[in-house]
Amino acid sequence: MDNLGALESLLKSNMNKYAKKKVCEKCKGTGFIIREDNSVDYCDCILSSKDSLLKAMNIPKRYWKIADSMDAFYTEDQDGSYTNAYIAVLDYVNKFKENEGRGLIFMGPPGVGKTYLSIFSLLYLEEKYKIRGLFYDVRSLILDLKSLIGKDRHLNSSSYEKLLTKVLKAPILVLDDLGSEILTDYNKDILTYIIASRYNDMAPIIITTNFNLLQYDIRPEQVGLSSSPSNKKQRSEIQISSKNMFEKNGPEQGKVFSYDDLPNSLKSDLVLRLGESIASRLGETCDFIYMFGEDRRINKSKKTKES
């Protein structure tokens, strides 16, 4: 072989190496793998750093800081409902493998930490069992799906199908801000499809939804930690309920409610917002967590102004 020929074959073999490095063979660059049993998991190639894991789980950047401390305890909880919700989350994660397919619904007004705790749940499941869930704000999910309809149909699996499969098959799915407004029939259909498929597969869902519970005569006292002095003492004792303490000291239970416990007025508003089939499936498979309190975003901006 002459010099030029040798150079050519060297270049070729390097190019092959480079090409192999660039597109992951396992996932063909998509970042996730569909197994034979149709389950979906993230590919090792995107899990090499915390940031890419958070991206793969579709967690909004604003909440990435949760992954740093991995403890979502909040000392300024006014009425104890956040602490109760937090304990319920720890309990949920610890029993995750036993209660097949059950999910959670965080209900409360804006800014009380519903999204925060839903993301903490995902990250804690990842930390504890390496279960890699998916987060989606409902509005973005619908927009993303709509924008992909009909695209690259010629391929074996279109981008639309890929996203849908990811949402249907994720081992745990958060749907953030479900039913903040009454859904259009079309959006209701998409969501019914997703929720019914996951219901059939016994695949769990965590939901956050905006409800001013006081309007339904549901009050903080019902989660057992009202602002009376004795309960304040109880709360300061519960302060040790950070995640590590919980793991050491064993089970504590947050108060959760079943669909049957909800007042009729709330049930009918759920049906109105989500439709009968979504409400009934979520009612059967989820525990409801009540949250109260002031909007922390407003408090935060007040504090920044004062200082």
Ligand SMILES: Nc1ncnc2c1ncn2[C@@H]1O[C@H](COP(=O)(O)OP(=O)(O)OP(=O)(O)O)[C@@H](O)[C@H]1O
């Ligand atoms: N445990 C916590 N520690 C520190 N900050 C928190 C905690 N929980 C919530 N926050 C902060 O409080 C604000 C409101 O929380 P979050 O976004 O979870 O509210 P939400 O109940 O989902 O509100 P909305 O219904 O408007 O979506 C955010 O800025 C969030 O980062």
Ligand SMILES: [Mg+2]
């Ligand atoms: Mg939210």
Ligand SMILES: [Zn+2]
């Ligand atoms: Zn890969």
